[in-house]
Amino acid sequence: MDENASVISMLDHTWFGSELAPETQEKLASLGSIMSFRPEEVILQEGEESIEFGILLSGRLALRTLVPERGPVTILSVEPGDVFGWSAILPEATAHSTVVATEPSKALVIDGMTLRAALKSDHGLAAGLYPRVLQAVARRLRATRLQLLDLFT
Amino acid sequence: MISDSIPRPASAARQLFLARSDFDALIGALRASGRTVIGPTIRDGAIVYDEIESAAMLPAGMGDEQSAGRYRLTDRGDGLLFGYTVGPTSWKRFTFPPQLNIAEARRAGGVAFDQPPVEVPQLAFLGVRACEIAALAVQDRVFLGGQFTDEDFRARRKAALVVAVQCTTYSSTCFCSSMGTGPAVRGGYDILLTEIEDGFVVQVGSPSGAAIVTQLPTRKPTHAETGAAIDSVEAVRAGLGEPLPMAGVDERLKQQLENPHWGVVADRCVECGNCTMACPTCFCTASVERSDMEGRLSVTERVWDSCFDVNFARVAGGDFRGRPRDRYRQWLTHKFSSWMDQFGSFGCVGCGRCIAWCPVAIDVREELEAIAPVVPPVERPVAVEPAAASPGAFSLARLASVKEETVDTTTLTLMDLDPAFLAARPGQFVMVALPGFPTVPISISRIGTTSIELSIRAVGATSTALTSLHPGSRLGLRGPLGTFWPIEDAYGRHAVVVAGGVGLAPLRGLVEALIASRDRFESVTLYYGARTPEDRLFRDDLARWTTIKAIDVAVTVDRAGVDWKGRVGVVTALFDMMTQDCSRVTAYVVGPERMMQASVQSLIAKGVPPDRICVSMERHMECGIGLCGHCQTGRFFVCKDGPVFRLSELGDLYVREGL
Numbered sequence: 001m002d003e004n005a006s007v008i009s010m011l012d013h014t015w016f017g018s019e020l021a022p023e024t025q026e027k028l029a030s031l032g033s034i035m036s037f038r039p040e041e042v043i044l045q046e047g048e049e050s051i052e053f054g055i056l057l058s059g060r061l062a063l064r065t066l067v068p069e070r071g072p073v074t075i076l077s078v079e080p081g082d083v084f085g086w087s088a089i090l091p092e093a094t095a096h097s098t099v100v101a102t103e104p105s106k107a108l109v110i111d112g113m114t115l116r117a118a119l120k121s122d123h124g125l126a127a128g129l130y131p132r133v134l135q136a137v138a139r140r141l142r143a144t145r146l147q148l149l150d151l152f153t
Numbered sequence: 154m155i156s157d158s159i160p161r162p163a164s165a166a167r168q169l170f171l172a173r174s175d176f177d178a179l180i181g182a183l184r185a186s187g188r189t190v191i192g193p194t195i196r197d198g199a200i201v202y203d204e205i206e207s208a209a210m211l212p213a214g215m216g217d218e219q220s221a222g223r224y225r226l227t228d229r230g231d232g233l234l235f236g237y238t239v240g241p242t243s244w245k246r247f248t249f250p251p252q253l254n255i256a257e258a259r260r261a262g263g264v265a266f267d268q269p270p271v272e273v274p275q276l277a278f279l280g281v282r283a284c285e286i287a288a289l290a291v292q293d294r295v296f297l298g299g300q301f302t303d304e305d306f307r308a309r310r311k312a313a314l315v316v317a318v319q320c321t322t323y324s325s326t327c328f329c330s331s332m333g334t335g336p337a338v339r340g341g342y343d344i345l346l347t348e349i350e351d352g353f354v355v356q357v358g359s360p361s362g363a364a365i366v367t368q369l370p371t372r373k374p375t376h377a378e379t380g381a382a383i384d385s386v387e388a389v390r391a392g393l394g395e396p397l398p399m400a401g402v403d404e405r406l407k408q409q410l411e412n413p414h415w416g417v418v419a420d421r422c423v424e425c426g427n428c429t430m431a432c433p434t435c436f437c438t439a440s441v442e443r444s445d446m447e448g449r450l451s452v453t454e455r456v457w458d459s460c461f462d463v464n465f466a467r468v469a470g471g472d473f474r475g476r477p478r479d480r481y482r483q484w485l486t487h488k489f490s491s492w493m494d495q496f497g498s499f500g501c502v503g504c505g506r507c508i509a510w511c512p513v514a515i516d517v518r519e520e521l522e523a524i525a526p527v528v529p530p531v532e533r534p535v536a537v538e539p540a541a542a543s544p545g546a547f548s549l550a551r552l553a554s555v556k557e558e559t560v561d562t563t564t565l566t567l568m569d570l571d572p573a574f575l576a577a578r579p580g581q582f583v584m585v586a587l588p589g590f591p592t593v594p595i596s597i598s599r600i601g602t603t604s605i606e607l608s609i610r611a612v613g614a615t616s617t618a619l620t621s622l623h624p625g626s627r628l629g630l631r632g633p634l635g636t637f638w639p640i641e642d643a644y645g646r647h648a649v650v651v652a653g654g655v656g657l658a659p660l661r662g663l664v665e666a667l668i669a670s671r672d673r674f675e676s677v678t679l680y681y682g683a684r685t686p687e688d689r690l691f692r693d694d695l696a697r698w699t700t701i702k703a704i705d706v707a708v709t710v711d712r713a714g715v716d717w718k719g720r721v722g723v724v725t726a727l728f729d730m731m732t733q734d735c736s737r738v739t740a741y742v743v744g745p746e747r748m749m750q751a752s753v754q755s756l757i758a759k760g761v762p763p764d765r766i767c768v769s770m771e772r773h774m775e776c777g778i779g780l781c782g783h784c785q786t787g788r789f790f791v792c793k794d795g796p797v798f799r800l801s802e803l804g805d806l807y808v809r810e811g812l
Contacts, residue, residue: 152653
């Protein structure tokens with residue numbers, strides 16, 4: 001199995017990737033590369049330019065934000081199948097949180113600039129990827145609303 | 154024959170004997186009364202109903218062998234005239250003809266619509282079986298029992314004299330005893346015949362029948378002859394075997410509209426419609442317009458139709474029953490479920506024609522068993538009689554130990570208890586009293602052999618006082634109270650426990666019970682959400698459950714520090730992990746009301762049936778025994794009707810604002 005086929009196979013097992021059209025999966029696989037992260041390895045830093053878009057294939061990442069006097073707080077864990085660094089799709093975007101691996105993890109990572117250029121020139125890719133990213137963001141928004149309710153107090 | 158008075162079963166005193174050699178006298182008398190006699194005769198390798206002019210036309214000595222998709226005539230080697238069961242035709246052919254002109258329209262200087270006059274033949278039905286009498290009665294209810302009636306049918310029924318015949322044989326396709334329609338004829342006849350060795354025991358059921366029978370060369374039967382008549386019918390009843398469990402099948406089918414087996418049987422069904430044509434009760438028709446070449450006269454023909462026809466439910470915008478499985482489901486659920494709602498009886502009489510005449514041998518009895526089997530009654534445990542079950546009464550207990558679970562939640566272990574508390578069920582609660590404090594309801598978080606545990610979050614005066622007690626303290630208890638988790642709802646299914654925050658307390662006993670009888674469930678899963686890692690209850694138990702195979706545990710917290718390596722996110726996000734067939738999930742949910750609502754919505758969206766979701770409701774309670782009125786929610790007192798409810802029981806009371 002060549003590398004692309006192996007990446008596509010991994011994508012197919014994710015929530016995010018399984019409903020993408022085969023050609024979109026293929027393009028994403030060719031644009032990105034599989035990266036491994038050690039526990040506590042920082043992938044993106046809050047406030048810095050969001051340079052990478054990723055789809056987590058295995059392991060777990062934590063999205064952390066710094067709260068003055070409380071230090072870093074984990075506000076969400078990224079589970080296999082979910083995305084991180086989605087703001088890299090936007091030009092000159094900054095990362096909203098720090099992305100840290102909490103377990104040995106593997107992800108398909110695409111350079112933000114490369115992805116933006118591809119989305120601009122390849123309407124098929126844009127039409128396939130944007131709705132899925134929007135769904136991922138909407139899921140987070142819904143979850144954040146529930147978290148805002150602070151149900152357990 | 155429909156008469157103004159319902160024919161009564163004839164008494165033994167009115168029984169007569171007619172020799173088989175004199176049977177032509179009966180046919181002659183029926184014909185002499187101006188009736189055309191319709192009875193069984195052989196045509197095209199089957200026994201069908203057609204005009205009979207003499208006994209010689211009856212299938213003397215013939216029998217039949219029937220099974221799914223199979224019908225064969227046999228030579229019995231005797232002279233019995235009715236030694237077979239039912240063939241492909243039914244009497245509806247004569248009361249409800251396959252084709253009937255019901256209207257004429259003319260264009261001649263205008264438009265005129267006319268109904269042809271109702272003109273029906275005087276018929277005598279010879280050889281009507283018990284199931285067929287029941288079928289005629291079913292169609293009576295369809296055509297004559299409602300606001301709108303079919304007068305052609307009424308006229309044909311009134312004009313038909315019914316000569317019934319007791320079944321003295323049966324086929325493998327017969328199931329009249331299951332449908333409560335046979336094998337014995339109980340009424341609905343003018344003359345009833347039971348065929349024995351040399352002739353017939355004759356009973357009269359109406360004045361019209363009596364007028365015929367008086368003309369026959371009958372005599373009083375011997376005791377041996379009447380005994381033989383009774384025995385022959387009873388032998389059929391015994392031969393049919395244990396009746397199928399039809400009681401409640403109408404309701405069971407309503408619960409199975411999405412059963413995948415509809416697709417399985419539809420894959421076999423060729424949609425020929427034979428079952429509906431052979432069925433003695435199916436009554437669907439289509440209107441066919443036929444006009445002359447100039448369009449001056451058009452006739453509306455009513456013809457038998459079948460719900461298996463691909464166009465049967467089609468409208469301009471599409472087809473409401475577009476798939477074969479939809480059409481098979483329509484037919485079966487009408488016969489055995491919605492017919493009951495519409496007409497007060499099943500639409501099936503158990504004659505078995507649909508089984509024998511199905512070209513692919515679909516047996517409706519097997520399909521019912523596959524789609525809506527009888528669920529063996531589950532033994533539901535009964536709640537123990539509570540101790541101190543009156544206002545102001547409490548049973549003393551000793552606080553044996555105290556364990557701090559979280560910064561605000563403490564588990565008290567109580568001993569020296571009334572035995573009733575040790576017989577509590579997971580999900581039940583107790584009312585806890587301390588002198589000088591309001592009584593509070595606390596769910597039981599563990600039921601041991603000598604102790605129970607209460608896990609209490611310090612949020613008010615009593616709960617704060619309770620969590621400050623030292624071992625050796627005494628406190629008052631009433632209980633155990635309320636409903637408990639219906640663990641049997643998950644037998645053979647995937648048990649999913651969803652807990653939020655302190656909601657794990659009333660679920661801990663359930664989790665332990667699920668683990669203890671793990672073999673009874675397909676899988677057991679706990680999804681637990683807490684505010685922070687430090688707010689997780691029962692961390693020792695969670696750690697232990699995580700390491701055993703009997704249960705899958707997934708925990709998430711709303712927020713965490715950097716030390717927490719587990720999931721962060723709302724509890725509903727855990728449902729993304731569900732790989733179970735959600736239609737086979739039974740879920741037990743407890744947490745803050747808004748969290749339960751979000752969880753229930755997500756579970757239903759994933760396909761968990763609402764009647765398989767149980768929740769525990771928290772309400773203000775002062776007595777716990779339904780007397781103070783505080784916890785009333787709609788038609789329920791949550792303390793005694795709950796706190797555990799199936800979602801389907803709560804209906805629109807669930808998370809209804811202001812209730």
